[in-house]
Amino acid sequence: MRKVGSVMGSDSDLPVIKKTTDMLKSFDVPYEVHVFSAHRTPDEARDFARSARKNGIAVLIAAAGMAAHLAGAIAANTTLPVIGIPCKSNTFSGMDALLSTVMMPTGIPVAAVAVDGGANAALLALEILAVSDDQLAEKLQEKRDRDAAAVLEKDRGIMARLED
Ligand code: RP5
Numbered sequence: 533m534r535k536v537g538s539v540m541g542s543d544s545d546l547p548v549i550k551k552t553t554d555m556l557k558s559f560d561v562p563y564e565v566h567v568f569s570a571h572r573t574p575d576e577a578r579d580f581a582r583s584a585r586k587n588g589i590a591v592l593i594a595a596a597g598m599a600a601h602l603a604g605a606i607a608a609n610t611t612l613p614v615i616g617i618p619c620k621s622n623t624f625s626g627m628d629a630l631l632s633t634v635m636m637p638t639g640i641p642v643a644a645v646a647v648d649g650g651a652n653a654a655l656l657a658l659e660i661l662a663v664s665d666d667q668l669a670e671k672l673q674e675k676r677d678r679d680a681a682a683v684l685e686k687d688r689g690i691m692a693r694l695e696d
Contacts, residue, residue: 533665534590536563536657539580539606541596543567545619548595551650552617559658559671564589570596570605577602581609591657594642595650597621600629603642613660615653616642 536556540549549565556563568577584592592610595617596602603616618629626647634644645652655672662669 533562534661535588536561536591536593536654536661537580537584537587537589538563538565538593538595539568539577539602540565540594541567541569541571541600541602541619545595545597548617548619548648548650549593551648552593552595552654555651555654556658559668561658561661561668568602570601571599574605577605578609581606584610584612591615591660593617593653593657595619595653596633597626597629598623598632600632603633603644604636604640607636607640607642614642615656616644617649617653618644618647620648 538549538552540546553563553565566580568580570577581592589612592606592612592614593616594603594606594614597619598621600616600618603614607614616633618626618633620626621628630644630647633642636642643656645656658668658672662672
């Protein structure tokens with residue numbers, strides 16, 4: 533199976549990417565993770581994106597905070613799908629990264645998930661892989677069913693909790 537390639541702008545983004553890798557692991561999907569910055573190591577970020585397809589990667593995930601140009605810089609150097617995760621910073625609570633990630637010029641798309649949305653980035657990557665993988669699509673549906681059952685279980689108990 534082809535891999536999901538994840539890259540973060542700094543190891544301070546690790547807690548966000550950990551949510552991504554935990555989700556990928558739970559689906560037994562192979563992945564690799566790197567630290568490359570659009571600003572601090574632009575050459576390495578570009579080389580990683582340019583060689584991703586031939587290195588067996590099918591989908592890329594890029595997590596960055598502040599002036600979060602990483603996902604866009606990766607997308608500029610590959611035609612693989614790129615998912616951007618804007619990471620929260622102290623100054624603007626992630627709004628800075630959200631806008632930097634989502635406001636891509638026409639021609640170079642980045643699919644942005646929520647601020648710090650590491651788990652959803654993984655799920656979106658899995659959904660892309662599942663377009664041509666029926667077994668993975670089935671596993672994704674099973675997760676949806678489990679998640680729905682958990683909500684309905686809470687619904688059944690909610691009145692009792694209010695009476696405690
Ligand atoms: C971005 O700047 C990184 O993605 C990180 O979210 C933010 C801060 O980086 P550090 O100063 O913690 O290395 O490039």
